[in-house]
Amino acid sequence: MNENNKYSESFCISGEHFLNNIPVSITGNIRTDSMEVAVVSGKLEWRDIFSGWKVRWGIGRNKSTVEPGIYAAGRPDKTSPVIVTSNYSLTFDTVRSSLSETDCWILVLDTKGINVWCAAGKGTFGTVELVKRIKSVCLENIVTHRELIVPQLGATGISAHDVRNFSGFRVVYGPVRASDIPEFLMAGKKADDSMRRVSFKVGDRLKVVPVELVQSLKFLPLLFIYSLVFSMGDKSGESVFIRDFLLLSGSLFAGTLFVPVFLPFIPGRWFALKGWFTGVFYTISAGFIFKTGLIDLTGNFLVFPAVASFFALNFTGATTFTSPSGVKKEMKYAIPAIIIMIVAGTAVNILDIFF
Amino acid sequence: MGLKYLKGVSTLSLDRGKCRGCGMCLTVCPHRIFKLAEGKAYITDSDLCMECGACQMNCSYAAINVDAGVGCAAAVINGIIKGSAPSCGCGEDNSCC
Numbered sequence: 001m002n003e004n005n006k007y008s009e010s011f012c013i014s015g016e017h018f019l020n021n022i023p024v025s026i027t028g029n030i031r032t033d034s035m036e037v038a039v040v041s042g043k044l045e046w047r048d049i050f051s052g053w054k055v056r057w058g059i060g061r062n063k064s065t066v067e068p069g070i071y072a073a074g075r076p077d078k079t080s081p082v083i084v085t086s087n088y089s090l091t092f093d094t095v096r097s098s099l100s101e102t103d104c105w106i107l108v109l110d111t112k113g114i115n116v117w118c119a120a121g122k123g124t125f126g127t128v129e130l131v132k133r134i135k136s137v138c139l140e141n142i143v144t145h146r147e148l149i150v151p152q153l154g155a156t157g158i159s160a161h162d163v164r165n166f167s168g169f170r171v172v173y174g175p176v177r178a179s180d181i182p183e184f185l186m187a188g189k190k191a192d193d194s195m196r197r198v199s200f201k202v203g204d205r206l207k208v209v210p211v212e213l214v215q216s217l218k219f220l221p222l223l224f225i226y227s228l229v230f231s232m233g234d235k236s237g238e239s240v241f242i243r244d245f246l247l248l249s250g251s252l253f254a255g256t257l258f259v260p261v262f263l264p265f266i267p268g269r270w271f272a273l274k275g276w277f278t279g280v281f282y283t284i285s286a287g288f289i290f291k292t293g294l295i296d297l298t299g300n301f302l303v304f305p306a307v308a309s310f311f312a313l314n315f316t317g318a319t320t321f322t323s324p325s326g327v328k329k330e331m332k333y334a335i336p337a338i339i340i341m342i343v344a345g346t347a348v349n350i351l352d353i354f355f
Numbered sequence: 356m357g358l359k360y361l362k363g364v365s366t367l368s369l370d371r372g373k374c375r376g377c378g379m380c381l382t383v384c385p386h387r388i389f390k391l392a393e394g395k396a397y398i399t400d401s402d403l404c405m406e407c408g409a410c411q412m413n414c415s416y417a418a419i420n421v422d423a424g425v426g427c428a429a430a431v432i433n434g435i436i437k438g439s440a441p442s443c444g445c446g447e448d449n450s451c452c
Contacts, residue, residue, distance in 0.1 A: 121407065121425050155383035155409035156423070173382050198385035200358055269361055271428075317427030319358075321386065323406040324424035324441060326361040327431055 030072045034141040039072045042100025044093055052090050056207065058214040064089040065113035070137040071096075074103035078144045081185060083174070084130065085151065086111040086119050091178075098178040102185065105142060109133050120157030127159050131166045139169070149174040149181075149189070152196055200320045205260045208318040216256045216311055223248045223307075230349050247286055251304035254282040255311025260318070271322070272334030275312025279305025299352060302345025306338045313338075365404040366422035371395050373418035380410035380419060 025041035025048075044052075055064050066087045073083075073096055082105045085095045095106060109129050111119035119125035130150075140146075150158055152173045160171035175184045175195035184191050227248050231241030255275045259266065266274040283304045287297050313334055316322040369380075369389075376394040381387075386403040389396045389410065396418075398404075408423025424430075424441055434441035 118425075120409075152383060153385060153409075155413055156407045157412070159412045160379065161413070161415035176385065193387060196382070196385070197387055264358055269359060313428045317425070317429050319426070321358050321403070321405050322360050322426035323365055323404060324426045324431070325364040325366055325406060325422065327426045327428055329361060329364055331428060331431055 030076070032142045034138045037070055037072045037105075037142070039074075040096050040106070042073060042096055044097045048093050052093060055090050057210045066092045066108055068108045068110035068133060070139070070142065071106040071108065072104075073099040073106055074101070076103045076105050078142070080104045080143065081149055081189075082107055082139065082143060082147070083149050083181065084109065084154065085178075086114065086116045086125055088113050088115045088119075091115050095178045095181075098181050102182050104185075107133060107137065107139070107148070116151050117153040117156065120154045123157050125154050126157035127162045127166070130158060130163055134167045134169060146170055147172055149184075151178070152176050152191070153198070198320045200263075202261065204320070205263060209257060209260050212256050212260065212315060212318055213253075216252055216314070219252060220249065223252065230353070247300065248304070248307070250286060251279055251282060251307040252311055254278045254304075255308040256315065258282070259308070259312040260315055270330050270334070271316050272309045272313045272330055272338070275309035276305045278312065279308030282308065299345045299348035302341045302348060306341035306345065309334065310338050359402055360405070360426070362402050365401045365406060366420075367398065367401050367404045367406065367410075368420045369396060369398055370418045370420070371397065373416045375416050375418075377415070379413045379415070383409040383413050385409070 025043070025045060026038045027041045028039045029036040030039055051064065066089050068087050080103050083095065083099065084107045085091055087108050087110055092106075092108060099106070109119075109125055110133070111124045111129075114122070114124065116125050130148075134140075134148075146169050148163070148169050148171050150160075150171050150173055153176055155173060158171065160173070163169060163171050172189055173191075174181060174189075175191045176198055177195070180191065180195045184195060224245060227241055227245035231244050255278065258278050259271070259275050262278075263274070266277055268274050268277065280301070283297075283300050286304075287300070313330065316327050316330075374395045376391055376396060378391060378396070380389045380396055381391065385407065386405065388399050388401065388403045390399055391397075404421070405426055406421050406423050408421055411419045411421050411423060427441070430441040433439075
């Protein structure tokens with residue numbers, strides 16, 4: 001062993017050196033020139049599926065990370081492709097299960113447990129981290145080629161020409177979805193248009209709804225207090241409070257559940273407007289069911305759609321097509337309008353106590 | 356059904372004088388808005404642009420300019436409260452995309 005290899009032996013770090021934080025199934029090791037690399041299973045166990053379901057509901061999300069470093073899928077050799085991904089466990093599990101029949105290396109970047117696209121937007125899935133990680137795992141000793149397959153959505157944080165200048169590795173952008181990687185490799189590292197296009201179909205939207213719902217729950221105490229204050233003025237008392245609280249919470253769900261699911265079918269391009277329309281529709285339906293009085297209905301007509309509008313606007317962060325310029329423009333008009341409607345509706349509700 | 360956001364707000368611009376037609380922007384754009392004509396890229400529909408900045412990051416000729424960021428209301432509110440650039444705060448409280 002020459003001096004250079006000794007140096008690599010002591011300084012190259014694979015992922016398995018930090019086994020305390022690995023929720024993945026390690027099935028063995030592969031000996032490379034510089035170190036042992038952990039082989040990950042391509043099969044998802046029930047606990048992986050369960051933990052994936054949990055993080056979708058926002059449970060233990062900050063703990064769902066994989067140790068950054070290099071891993072092996074199948075039996076890769078020096079000529080096998082290198083797939084780059086993030087260290088969010090849900091992402092890593094998707095990648096390794098997509099590669100269950102592919103022999104390759106998986107280079108996991110430290111994105112602090114955030115998925116590729118979001119991390120790329122923040123720059124943690126970025127040029128600096130990628131170059132650093134190439135060096136820390138001594139990738140040049142593991143493969144003889146100088147090529148990396150980076151997910152296309154990582155391009156927001158990664159500059160292919162800079163990576164080449166700093167590391168000597170050429171970035172090839174792979175498909176958007178990990179499930180297309182085998183087909184991409186088979187086609188000689190070519191992705192067709194459908195593999196490169198981001199969609200936001202009903203299934204995609206439903207996946208992001210749970211976490212939106214869970215995060216909106218922190219507003220429930222506020223709605224609770226609001227309903228409590230206004231039901232106290234009512235002569236019939238307790239039963240009205242429960243009704244009012246449920247009605248008000250319904251407008252929250254109109255914005256966080258109904259709007260995402262029916263997104264393309266609700267008129268308007270503005271999310272605040274989509275939420276407002278949904279809120280109006282909801283208020284009318286609720287008015288019919290609960291046969292609320294006229295003044296009551298006026299207050300609700302101002303407050304409920306405004307609440308739904310706010311939560312619909314909030315959903316922009318979970319979509320795949322809203323631009324920051326658009327969101328800023330929308331907020332400039334929508335936030336004051338929402339505040340005015342809630343204040344006016346509250347004024348009507350106060351009047352309602354006295355009449 | 357394709358989803359489109361607000362009209363005429365995107366800050367995306369392409370300097371065709373600097374473009375060498377390498378096609379990198381065509382590859383990375385998640386909404387497929389670039390095309391090549393006469394050896395240079397052009398923008399087909401900037402209303403489809405979400406200002407993610409992938410094209411700008413990967414244009415080695417610096418021909419593309421976009422005010423990139425996250426299209427997220429919570430991030431904009433966070434930015435205003437903290438007096439910083441819009442950030443969804445992932446990594447801190449994980450209330451993110």
